[in-house]
Amino acid sequence: MLHLIKGRALGQSDDVEMIDGTAIQHLQPTQTYTYLEIAQRQSDNLNDVKTKLKQKYESIVKAVWSTELTAKNKCTATNMLSVPAVAYTFGAVRWNTDEIQELDRTTRSVMTERRSLHPRASIQRTYMSRASGGRGLINMEEHYRYKNSS
Incomplete structure (x- = not known):
């Protein structure tokens, strides 16, 4: 447990005892806890969190595109597994x-490495729906704009 007021940590007090007898301990100055894989501490650097999320995204994309699924199923798996991870x-x-554009480039470069996308292929077609003749991948940049506009 950590008490913050206006971004500053208050002095530590005694541990809080619950009704059932368990105790909630205060965090030490060097300790953190994670919530949704984001370190929750006032002094944590968000660049470290972003780096971890990028690595996780890239590892999921590489795992999906190295399978022997069909291209349609690989696109669906990418949309279902890697996009929500970030x-x-x-x-x-x-x-x-x-x-955000770097995440999209990562996806396309992995597809190119796995010989699923030609290096000179149309980027717009990659993100068009399958019904319109595209690959059906989610464009992270558009997804980010949509999430932050609402």
């Missing part, structure tokens, strides 16, 4: 446009 933080972590 998208849930859009309200809590401030991303800039370059970082």
